Amino acid sequence: MRDQPFFTQQDLDDANFDPHRDLGEPGQFPYTRGIQPTMYRGRLWTMRQYAGMGDAEASNLRYKFLLANGTAGLSVAFDLPTQIGYDSDDPMALGEVGKVGVAIDSIEDMERLFAGIPLDKISTSMTINSTASILLALYVAVARRHNIPLGKLSGTVQNDVLKEYIARGTYIYPVHHALRIVTDMLAWTTTNVPEWNTISISGYHMREAGSTAAQELAFTLANAIAYVQTALDAGMEIDAFAPRLSFFFNAHNDLFEEIAKFRAARRLWAHIMRDRFAAKNPRSWMLRFHTQTAGSTLTAQQPENNIVRTTLQALAAVLGGTQSLHTNGYDEALALPTEEAARIALRTQQILAHESGVAQSIDPLAGSYFLESLTNDIERQVQEYFAQIEAMSGMLKAIERGWVQQEIQNAAYRHQQQVDSGEVVVVGVNRYSQEEDPDIPTQTIDENLERQQVDRVRALRLRRNQQRCQSAIDAVTDAARNGANLMPAILEAVESCATVGEIAGAMRKVFGEYRESVVV
Structure with missing residues (x-):
């Protein structure tokens, strides 16, 4: 499609595009134009900056710094031992405690992590999967210690174990047992913590592993179908849990492709939930999603260029109708972000929200010959992947066979070949490079924190x-x-x-x- 220099009404006619059926109005089925009728004119997206490092006290300081600078929601990064169920004093944790996120071993750590932060007023997202049930329980236990009604807690645990087997690797249990834990959490949280999103079905990490935009969307929605079917097989009612399902997507460099991807995602999910699963509640049809800018596009060379990349990616997320957004720090190809980098990342969102004017118009690109054609094309590619997955008897079989992993690996290899040949330009890397890069201050983790945590x-x-x-x-x-x-x-x-x-x-x-x- 990118070989075509311009688009006309004929391209939409050839695709049997019906504006009433395929677009509708904002806040109405199939939600191509957004899930809220007023979108950001009614309420801005949640600026949710992802952070966590060292121990609970160090991370608590960063959260308070972000809140003081205007972030509207917290997002917790956990270290690898916490993610795969090892305590900080386990030999398996040696050298990894607090390195890529915060170390949490017990209720005392969780209490220190949120000290002075009102859990009934702040929405919290936790990027945790295999041990999500334990970390959610810790969060709930801290709220109970402080007599906070569980109905006032809001937030998300990622809890998307299927993508761990595909792209990320922080799994523990065999797939069917991991799905059982996810389903138990869905059932328990629906009753006990009704404002909590028990799963954030994630394409982000598949995109970071090298998938295309269409693969990211297809495999994410196929995982979602597997989760829904598992819950239904366990006896849950579709409209009891579906309104609290949420999604997590990557915002990559190709501005219009990313916007089209988000719009196609809403349309596809609306039809899946209404037509395939016979959900009756319109909230069950709505795809709500968080976006993070693409860490895989950040370069260690000329790292200030990453500020521009992140800005464009954030713009794609906003024009695509995201509900919340994290913008990466420009120095994250080198280390965890410094306070300065985290502030610039947050200011990027704030400038988009308050100075650019993009929040004033609801889905301003709707009707564009190019964008609608691109949205249709991504939807077509996703449907083709769905057909292949169904032919393998569903996503679990496709994962177990390694087919999904192979598709992503092939896409990543093709992209790297294009970078190596210069067909794909990466500014500052394979074109416009310089002999010496500036000396960028980086965030360091106190080596004594591991011993203290142990x-x-x-x-x-x-x-x-x-x-x-x-x-x-x-x-x-x-x-x-x-x-x-x-x-x-x-x-x-x-x-x-x-x-x-x-x-x-x-x-x-x-x-x-x-x-x-x-x-x-």
Whole structure:
């Protein structure tokens, strides 16, 4: 399509494009033009900056810095041991504690993480998957300690385990057991924390791994279909949980392709939920999504150029109708962002919101011959992928066969070949390079924080009520074995000061661990 120099009404006519059917009005099915009738004229997107480093105190300081500078929601990055269910004193955690996010081992860490931050007034997103049930329970337990009604908690846990097997790798349990945990969380949260999004179905990491825009959308929606079907098979009612499903997409460099991707996503999901799953509640048809600018496009060479890249990507997300947005720091190809880089990233959103004028018009690009043709083309590509996935008996089989992983690897390889040949230009890397790059200050993590975190978790184990704690851990194992909903047992365990690693280990005893298939 990009070989075509310009577009006319004939292109839409050839595609049987019907403005009433395919566009509609903002806030109306199929939501191509946005899920809210007033979009940003009624309320701006949530500026939700992703952060987490070192221990709870260090991350708490960064959150307060971001809140003081105008961020409207928090987004928590956890370190690798927390993500895969190991405590900070586990030999598997050595050298990784607090490095790519905050180390959380217990309810005490979670309380320090949010000290002085009103959980009933701030929306919190947590990028956590295999241990999402435990981290959600910790968040709930902290709220209960402070007598905050659970109905006042709002936020999201990513909890998208399927994309871990595809693109990211922080999985623990075999796929069917991981899906069981997701479904237990859906059921428990729907009743107990009704304003919480229990899953953020994510294409972001697949795009970071090298997928195309169409692959990102197709595989994300196919994962979503698998989650919905699993919940239905467990006896849940579609309209009881579907309104709280949310999505997480990447905003990449190709401005119009990204805008078209977001618009196609809403239209596809609306038809999937209404026509395939027979959802009756219009809120079940609405695709709500968070966007993060593309970390994979950031360059260590001439890193200030990343400010421009991030601005364009953020603009695509806004024009595409995102509900919340994270903008990356310009120095993130080098290290975790400094305060200066985090401030510039946030200011980028604020300038878009308040100075650019793009928030004043609802879906201003609707009706463009080019954009509508591009939206149709992405939708067509996604439908073709759906047909291939259905031919393999669904997404779980496609993942287990390694087909999805191979498709992404092939796309990543093709793109790298284009960069290496110069067909795709990366400014400052394969064109317009310079001999010396400027010396950019980078964020460093205090090496003493790991030892301090190890000492904390060991001290906690010595002073807690051991009988209560062990009984609660055993109850998690029992629930995993007998099929009971896991969340009540996990909540009791975190409140008894059981650690993340102990609770994950209790489930490992029953579920075992996943071993990845080799894709060649």
